[in-house]
Amino acid sequence: MSPQNGPVLRLAGVHKHYQLGAHRIDALRGVDLDVQAGELLALTGPSGSGKSTLLNLCGLIDTPDAGDIELNGQPVNALDETARTLLRRDALGFVFQNFNLIPVMTVAENVDYPLFLADVPPAERRARVAAQLAAVGLAEHAHHRPDALSGGQRQRVAIARALIKRPSLVIADEPTASLDSHTAEQVLALMRERGRAEGAAFVIATHDNRLTARCDRVVNLLDGRIQCAPC
Amino acid sequence: MRALLTWLKFAWHNTLRNRRRSLVTVSIVALGAAGMLLAGGFALYTYESLAEASARDSGHLVLGTPAQFDRDEDVPLQHGLSGVQQLRATLLADPAVRHVLPRVAFTGLISNGDKSTVMLAAGVDPDGEFTVKGPFLTVTAGKTLAADAAQPQVMLGADLARNLKARPGDSLTLLASTTEGAMNAVDVVVAGLFTTGVPEVDKRMVYTSIATAQQLLVTDKVSTLGVFLDRMEATEPARQRLAAQLPQLAVQTWEEQAAFYRAVRNLYNRIFGALGLIIAVIVVSVVANAMAMAIIERTREIGALRALGTLPSQLLCTLGLEGALLGGAGALLGAALALAISALLHVFPMDMPPPPGRSVGYPLLVTVDASMYAVVMSLMLLLTLTASLLVARKTVRLPVVDALAHT
Ligand SMILES: Nc1ncnc2c1ncn2[C@@H]1O[C@H](COP(=O)(O)OP(=O)(O)OP(=O)(O)O)[C@@H](O)[C@H]1O
Numbered sequence: 001m002s003p004q005n006g007p008v009l010r011l012a013g014v015h016k017h018y019q020l021g022a023h024r025i026d027a028l029r030g031v032d033l034d035v036q037a038g039e040l041l042a043l044t045g046p047s048g049s050g051k052s053t054l055l056n057l058c059g060l061i062d063t064p065d066a067g068d069i070e071l072n073g074q075p076v077n078a079l080d081e082t083a084r085t086l087l088r089r090d091a092l093g094f095v096f097q098n099f100n101l102i103p104v105m106t107v108a109e110n111v112d113y114p115l116f117l118a119d120v121p122p123a124e125r126r127a128r129v130a131a132q133l134a135a136v137g138l139a140e141h142a143h144h145r146p147d148a149l150s151g152g153q154r155q156r157v158a159i160a161r162a163l164i165k166r167p168s169l170v171i172a173d174e175p176t177a178s179l180d181s182h183t184a185e186q187v188l189a190l191m192r193e194r195g196r197a198e199g200a201a202f203v204i205a206t207h208d209n210r211l212t213a214r215c216d217r218v219v220n221l222l223d224g225r226i227q228c229a230p231c
Numbered sequence: 232m233r234a235l236l237t238w239l240k241f242a243w244h245n246t247l248r249n250r251r252r253s254l255v256t257v258s259i260v261a262l263g264a265a266g267m268l269l270a271g272g273f274a275l276y277t278y279e280s281l282a283e284a285s286a287r288d289s290g291h292l293v294l295g296t297p298a299q300f301d302r303d304e305d306v307p308l309q310h311g312l313s314g315v316q317q318l319r320a321t322l323l324a325d326p327a328v329r330h331v332l333p334r335v336a337f338t339g340l341i342s343n344g345d346k347s348t349v350m351l352a353a354g355v356d357p358d359g360e361f362t363v364k365g366p367f368l369t370v371t372a373g374k375t376l377a378a379d380a381a382q383p384q385v386m387l388g389a390d391l392a393r394n395l396k397a398r399p400g401d402s403l404t405l406l407a408s409t410t411e412g413a414m415n416a417v418d419v420v421v422a423g424l425f426t427t428g429v430p431e432v433d434k435r436m437v438y439t440s441i442a443t444a445q446q447l448l449v450t451d452k453v454s455t456l457g458v459f460l461d462r463m464e465a466t467e468p469a470r471q472r473l474a475a476q477l478p479q480l481a482v483q484t485w486e487e488q489a490a491f492y493r494a495v496r497n498l499y500n501r502i503f504g505a506l507g508l509i510i511a512v513i514v515v516s517v518v519a520n521a522m523a524m525a526i527i528e529r530t531r532e533i534g535a536l537r538a539l540g541t542l543p544s545q546l547l548c549t550l551g552l553e554g555a556l557l558g559g560a561g562a563l564l565g566a567a568l569a570l571a572i573s574a575l576l577h578v579f580p581m582d583m584p585p586p587p588g589r590s591v592g593y594p595l596l597v598t599v600d601a602s603m604y605a606v607v608m609s610l611m612l613l614l615t616l617t618a619s620l621l622v623a624r625k626t627v628r629l630p631v632v633d634a635l636a637h638t
């Protein structure tokens with residue numbers, strides 16, 4: 001959203017645990033993290049290290065047990081569900097591992113959806129959707145349903161949908177895990193290019209070392225803690 | 232408004248996702264709506280025809296002294312009306328009044344010389360009664376009463392005639408106590424036999440002329456005056472007018488006189504009310520079930536929509552619309568079906584078996600009433616909307632992470 005001088009996202013001392021019956025799982029044990037505007041941040045770590053848990057908190061779809069989270073300088077912990085929803089609508093984008101496109105909407109309608117939610121005037125919506133689809137190379141698929149597209153194409157639609165309302169931060173949990181390695185590289189390149197163009201920061205959780213090498217910064221999680229100092 | 236259209240379009244596309252399930256849901260709503268409309272239409276038709284028959288029998292309004300309606304008589308016509316000619320002229324001056332038929336109701340014995348039996352008798356105006364009332368009874372032999380008959384005449388219920396072995400042209404004697412309490416007798420000739428379709432009536436009923444009845448009872452009074460109006464709807468306004476005009480008299484409507492009509496209406500209201508309730512419960516559970524399946528299958532999608540910034544209320548709106556679309560389609564289809572069946576019953580008539588206490592059946596017809604259609608269709612829409620909202624409520628409020636993790 002509005003360009004800030006400080007970090008887009010700031011996490012300080014964030015804790016999160018899950019309770020499975022009598023069993024307590026401490027998924028995050030004191031995470032401090034700043035995400036700078038426009039940066040492409042890779043979040044790595046073994047399975048179960050807490051990557052998804054952290055991304056859910058960054059994406060305001062879950063709440064921490066302790067610690068502070070600020071988005072664009074605004075503390076979000078105290079916000080109620082409606083305020084969080086509106087903040088997600090206005091400032092955040094999502095790219096999921098399994099795309100999560102709406103199957104009954106066309107490619108253009110999927111990309112348009114966040115603008116519709118944000119009440120953008122129809123003429124402006126049409127122009128922005130066309131531009132966004134052209135930018136991800138799917139202009140000729142505008143009127144297809146997602147199930148007519150390949151995995152790589154679907155993820156490109158998802159990237160267009162995430163960026164269309166010019167969010168300050170895009171959350172991407174394993175965005176390439178369902179893709180072959182060649183397509184995965186193309187999708188990552190697209191996120192990098194489009195993120196730059198739209199001025200959005202990306203936080204990407206991934207296992208793929210070849211992809212992390214292309215990010216601006218890599219943060220490694222282990223047992224719910226950040227491993228090395230940011231490089 | 233534009234947003235609502237977008238949500239409606241989304242809902243529409245979602246109903247087409249599982250066409251078979253939507254089709255089944257729509258069909259059941261349609262059958263439910265058609266069932267309600269046909270049952271309701273049949274009840275309405277029954278009420279209308281019974282109301283018409285009752286009003287034709289008694290008159291739309293019945294005038295008498297107040298005591299006539301709420302007290303028993305010690306002697307015949309104790310609470311009768313006198314000054315009938317003048318009263319009649321007053322009534323006929325009212326613009327809605329078409330005819331005024333006097334009636335003398337009395338009981339007595341009827342005898343063929345060998346055998347006597349109890350009769351329920353009515354002295355009527357021979358000119359008016361059988362023309363004004365139309366076919367309220369079926370003449371099975373002979374003729375109706377003649378106004379200019381040389382001798383006093385009677386018409387007998389068919390079963391009573393059989394009991395007395397009487398045929399048209401035969402002579403009988405009527406016996407009754409007069410208004411003074413003495414016994415009196417009049418010799419009469421059988422003009423004709425009739426059946427009303429009600430065995431109890433056919434076994435006892437005797438019609439004679441007002442003049443004969445008054446001669447037998449030694450009086451110039453009548454029991455009541457039946458007032459026939461130009462239209463059914465004129466009944467209540469006319470009752471108020473006449474009651475104000477004739478404060479010394481009691482004015483009852485046909486409905487107060489028609490115990491059978493009220494009993495049937497009560498019974499049918501209960502039966503069809505229960506039927507409607509059952510249909511409503513079935514419709515709600517079918518739609519709730521179909522929507523619950525549709526929503527559970529789409530939990531992850533709902534999670535994604537929530538993550539993208541969709542409010543629970545917006546999701547409720549589109550899911551409610553989805554249910555209402557199914558309900559609306561079902562209601563339209565059901566209304567079309569009910570209309571088609573109603574029309575078919577007019578073209579190819581079918582008979583209902585006789586109701587309790589009657590010996591003749593009646594045609595199975597259903598009334599098509601616009602306001603009933605509007606009510607039933609809105610009800611279907613409301614029921615399906617409510618059912619969808621109820622089942623959607625939980626899922627749209629699920630934590631987004633949980634919804635997204637749903638498989
Ligand atoms: N909803 C949940 N209920 C209970 N435990 C959970 C839940 N979600 C995550 N966990 C646990 O929390 C820990 C961190 O999980 P998380 O999904 O964040 O790891 P991850 O790094 O994303 O792993 P992966 O690479 O397999 O996706 C794990 O031990 C996991 O089992």
Ligand SMILES: [Mg+2]
Pocket residue numbers: 051052053173
């Ligand atoms: Mg994960």
